[in-house]
């Protein structure tokens with residue numbers, strides 16, 4: 053080992069942190085090199101730790117490409133959070149190292165158990181945007197709460213959070229004991245990035261920032277004990293969805309994914325991609341919902357199949373997954389979402405509310421079967 057090796061290694065780490073941020077919160081606490089084995093301790097904040105967990109593997113790979121490095125031990129220490137600062141998951145409290153111990157270079161530590169007091173997660177997904185995924189997630193979560201389950205609702209759509217609007221809540225969450233308290237709304241524990249930052253601000257976040265924010269919404273929120281957490285995933289089947297599904301994989305095994313689609317061929321094609329994504333990550337698919345299934349004229353009640361009809365049922369059969377039900381395209385559903393009171397609460401006897409309730413009962417039965 054030479055002083056030049058240490059110095060060039062230090063440079064490499066600093067450049068990596070500058071490129072993958074947040075540098076203002078992360079510094080090299082210690083770096084040693086003994087017979088080719090590098091020991092690196094990074095000091096960071098709760099927010100920095102969340103980012104670093106996502107880029108840790110890349111950093112390890114970069115370091116082991118350095119000619120003087122044959123092995124690596126990487127530890128993170130977190131600053132003790134102040135009362136106004138949300139903290140990273142339990143393992144990062146105080147100065148306790150996040151990832152300790154020798155491990156082969158290039159291998160990440162096993163992920164922390166995410167949401168330890170949440171029994172099951174139901175991820176509501178769609179292959180494309182605008183098909184009514186959030187509307188479905190909100191109404192289903194309210195139904196599950198009405199059925200007696202302790203239910204949470206997490207808006208994981210960082211680029212287009214709609215929960216504050218759909219739940220009619222513009223408050224800011226408070227911080228208690230270093231963690232964000234979910235907002236209690238309509239009997240649900242709820243959290244959304246939309247409660248914390250301006251929509252425009254979150255819109256421009258790039259990949260690592262999005263993943264950092266998502267990690268914090270799961271780990272730095274005192275969700276408490278929940279029977280089920282409904283997660284409104286971002287639309288599409290990209291990296292964010294894949295990473296989230298992997299992070300939640302434990303809890304998703306006790307729950308699963310619900311895919312929302314409209315009846316059109318193009319939307320169904322995207323829904324098929326969604327099924328493939330969940331199969332890839334070993335997430336059980338609870339089924340497919342056809343939203344905007346048909347239009348009912350509010351005046352004469354005549355039914356029109358605007359986008360065709362029954363496509364999702366056929367697609368579900370072809371994919372060998374359950375078909376959970378159909379929700380009509382209704383002005384009442386749109387209006388109640390815009391007014392901040394989900395239809396199932398505003399008009400529980402409405403036929404569409406009953407359709408949501410039937411789907412929620414099927415989901416609850418499925419969760420109970422997994423729990424048995």
Ligand SMILES: Nc1ncnc2c1ncn2[C@@H]1O[C@H](COP(=O)(O)OP(=O)(O)OP(=O)(O)O)[C@@H](O)[C@H]1O
Nearest residue numbers: 181182183184185186187344380381382385386389
């Ligand atoms: N069944 C329905 N009948 C009438 N309007 C609906 C229905 N489902 C959703 N909508 C309306 O369609 C619009 C889009 O819905 P929503 O935000 O739930 O879609 P999304 O798939 O979550 O979109 P994205 O994820 O791209 O933001 C909203 O105005 C919502 O009120």
